[in-house]
Amino acid sequence: xxxxxxxxxxxxxxxxxxxxxxxxxxxxxxxxxxxxxxxxxxxxxxxxxxxxxxxxxxxxxxxxxxxxxxxxxxxxxxxxxxxxxxxxxxxxxxxxxxxxxxxxxxxxxx
Numbered sequence: 001x002x003x004x005x006x007x008x009x010x011x012x013x014x015x016x017x018x019x020x021x022x023x024x025x026x027x028x029x030x031x032x033x034x035x036x037x038x039x040x041x042x043x044x045x046x047x048x049x050x051x052x053x054x055x056x057x058x059x060x061x062x063x064x065x066x067x068x069x070x071x072x073x074x075x076x077x078x079x080x081x082x083x084x085x086x087x088x089x090x091x092x093x094x095x096x097x098x099x100x101x102x103x104x105x106x107x108x109x110x
Contacts, residue, residue, distance in 0.1 A: 003082050003093060009073065011100045016069045019062045026055050068101040084108050 031052070075081040082091050084105035091105045102109075 003096075005076050005081055008081065008096060008100045009076050012069050012072055012076075015100070016066060016073075019066055019069075023059060023062050026059060065101070068103070071103070072101040 072081065075083075082093075082096060083089070084091055085103045086108040087105060089105055089107075091102060095102060095106060
């Protein structure tokens, strides 16, 4: 049975757009925190810095996921999608449905 790569391409493209949209929405949260003592108290400033750090960490994870998605889309184009990058065996369709950007079969991942 052949894998429906068009289905997975659409899943990847949809997820890619979701990540880009989230990144755009979080732009404000990643901006530098102003340290104006008059308008923000010390605890509020600490909270704002913590929220900014969390937003930056989330952005870093989104960028990693976008890179994985782009790599998966490239593998679809060169007909190597669903092949494990380590052992070159087929990655199971159920595994790909859980994470369409996965690069490793279950044996190599564990």
